[in-house]
Amino acid sequence: MTAGGNPAGGGKPEEARRIASILAGNVEEFHELIRPYERSVYVMALALLKVEADAEEVAQEALLKAFRNLKSFRAEARFGTWLISIALNEARSRLRRGTGVKLESLDEPEEAPGHISPALLRDWREIPSEALERLEVRAALQQAIAALPPIYKEVFLLREAQEMDIRETAEALGISAAAVKVRLHRARLMLQATLAPQLRRLNPGRRRFPWS
Amino acid sequence: MVIDCKHVWDHISGYLDGELSAEERAIVQKHLEHCEICSAILDSTRNILILTADERVFELPLDYSARLHARLDEEIRRLRA
Numbered sequence: 001m002t003a004g005g006n007p008a009g010g011g012k013p014e015e016a017r018r019i020a021s022i023l024a025g026n027v028e029e030f031h032e033l034i035r036p037y038e039r040s041v042y043v044m045a046l047a048l049l050k051v052e053a054d055a056e057e058v059a060q061e062a063l064l065k066a067f068r069n070l071k072s073f074r075a076e077a078r079f080g081t082w083l084i085s086i087a088l089n090e091a092r093s094r095l096r097r098g099t100g101v102k103l104e105s106l107d108e109p110e111e112a113p114g115h116i117s118p119a120l121l122r123d124w125r126e127i128p129s130e131a132l133e134r135l136e137v138r139a140a141l142q143q144a145i146a147a148l149p150p151i152y153k154e155v156f157l158l159r160e161a162q163e164m165d166i167r168e169t170a171e172a173l174g175i176s177a178a179a180v181k182v183r184l185h186r187a188r189l190m191l192q193a194t195l196a197p198q199l200r201r202l203n204p205g206r207r208r209f210p211w212s
Numbered sequence: 213m214v215i216d217c218k219h220v221w222d223h224i225s226g227y228l229d230g231e232l233s234a235e236e237r238a239i240v241q242k243h244l245e246h247c248e249i250c251s252a253i254l255d256s257t258r259n260i261l262i263l264t265a266d267e268r269v270f271e272l273p274l275d276y277s278a279r280l281h282a283r284l285d286e287e288i289r290r291l292r293a
C-alpha cells in the first residue's frame with residue numbers, strides 16, 4: 001500500500017461517505033460505488049464456475065445482494081473484499097446446488113505435503129506484455145490458471161489479478177495471512193511449472209523482437 | 213553459507229514480495245548470482261506474474277457492465293415502487 005493510503009482496517013473515505021449517502025436514501029449512488037469492483041467480482045466468479053454466462057449471473061446476483069444488504073456492511077472492513085467474499089459465496093453455493101459439478105474439488109485437503117518442483121530452464125527470454133495480443137498466449141495463461149486447485153486459484157487471482165495485498169486477500173477469503181502466503185507460493189510455482197515451458201515454445205527465440 | 217537450489221525455490225515467492233529477512237535475502241541473492249537455473253526460475257516466475265496481472269487475460273463479456281447496471285436500475289425501481 002502506498003503512503004496516503006488507508007490506515008489499518010477500514011475502507012476508502014470517499015467510499016464510506018458514499019455508503020452512508022446510499023443508506024440515507026440516495027440509492028442510485030450504488031451504481032458508482034460498485035464500478036471499480038465489477039471486473040473483480042466477475043473474474044472471481046469465473047474462476048470458480050468456468051462458464052462465462054454462469055459467472056455473469058453470479059456476479060449480478062452478488063452485486064444485487066450487496067445492494068440489498070448494504071446496511072450489514074461493517075465499516076471496519078473494506079468494501080471491495082466484502083463484495084468479493086459475497087461473490088465467492090454465491091459461486092460456491094451455485095456449485096453446491098450442483099449442475100453436475102462435483103464438490104470435492106472445493107473442499108480438498110489443506111496444503112498437500114511436499115515441495116512443488118518448478119520447471120528447470122537454463123535461461124529465460126523475457127516475454128513482453130504485447131504477447132498477450134496473441135490468442136494462444138492468452139489461452140495458455142487462462143487454462144493454466146483454470147487448472148489450479150480452487151484454494152490456490154482464489155488466492156492467486158485475488159493477489160495477482162486483483163492486486164490485493166496479503167491482508168486483503170486473507171480478509172476476502174476468511175483465512176490467515178500465513179495461509180495466503182503458503183498458497184500463493186505454491187500457486188506461483190505450479191504456474192511456473194506449467195507455463196514456463198509452454199510460453200517458451202510460444203516465444204520464438206530466433207527473432208529478437210517477435211512482437212514489435 | 214552455501215545453500216542448494218531447493219532451498220531457494222522455497223523462498224521464491226517471499227523473495228518476489230520482498231518478504232524475506234535481510235539475511236535470507238542475501239543468501240538467496242548470492243545463490244542467484246552463480247546459479248543460472250534458479251535465476252531462470254525466478255525470471256520466468258516474475259514474467260508470468262506480470263502477464264497474469266494484465267487485464268487482457270480475462271476479458272469481460274461484451275456489455276457485461278450495461279446489463280449489470282440495467283438490473284440494478286430495475287432493483288432500484290422495485291425498491292421505490
Ligand SMILES: [Zn+2]
Pocket residue numbers: 216217218220243247248249250251
Ligand atoms: Zn540454484
